[in-house]
Amino acid sequence: MKIELIQQTVCDFYGLKNSDLLVRTRKRHIVFARQIVMYLSIFYLKYTFKKSGEIYGLNHATALHANKTIKNIYDTSKTYRRQIDEIKKIIEGESLYNSIVIKHIDLLQLSINYTNSIIQL
Numbered sequence: 001m002k003i004e005l006i007q008q009t010v011c012d013f014y015g016l017k018n019s020d021l022l023v024r025t026r027k028r029h030i031v032f033a034r035q036i037v038m039y040l041s042i043f044y045l046k047y048t049f050k051k052s053g054e055i056y057g058l059n060h061a062t063a064l065h066a067n068k069t070i071k072n073i074y075d076t077s078k079t080y081r082r083q084i085d086e087i088k089k090i091i092e093g094e095s096l097y098n099s100i101v102i103k104h105i106d107l108l109q110l111s112i113n114y115t116n117s118i119i120q121l
Contacts, residue, residue, distance in 0.1 A: 001044055001045065001091070002045075003037075003041055003045060003047075005091060006037055006040045006041055006044065006045075006091060007021065007037055009087055009090050009091050010036050010040070010087060011033065013083070013087050013090070014029065014032075014033045016029075016033055021033060021034045021037065021056065022056060022057075034056055034066070035066035035067075035069055035070050036070055036084065036087065037055070038052040038053065038055070038056075038063045038066040038067065038070075039066060039067050039070035039071070040087070040088070040091070041055065042063070044091065048060070049063040049064045049067065050063070052066075052067075053066075070084070
């Protein structure tokens with residue numbers, strides 16, 4: 001799984017462009033989406049707070065705050081919990097799909113290599 005998958009999934013879910021998350025703004029819907037990306041980068045990719053913040057040119061304290069904020073919202077709001085869970089399901093589904101496709105391509109390549117080695121005999 002890569003950070004781009006998390007970013008794209010969150011942006012698609014909230015109807016944003018990736019570039020929206022890079023803009024220095026305090027618009028709540030953009031800040032919230034950015035916080036979810038930072039939270040999920042820590043959750044899935046085991047990013048440090050520093051690395052999670054650096055994605056958007058922010059420091060570790062901002063990423064720590066984002067993580068605490070999203071955890072708190074997740075624990076206290078059924079609506080946001082459902083949204084975050086839905087985003088997680090999409091990410092996990094995409095990640096599973098991508099790994100299956102990669103394994104299929106690897107098997108296809110092995111088959112091609114085997115066929116070529118037989119032809120050369």
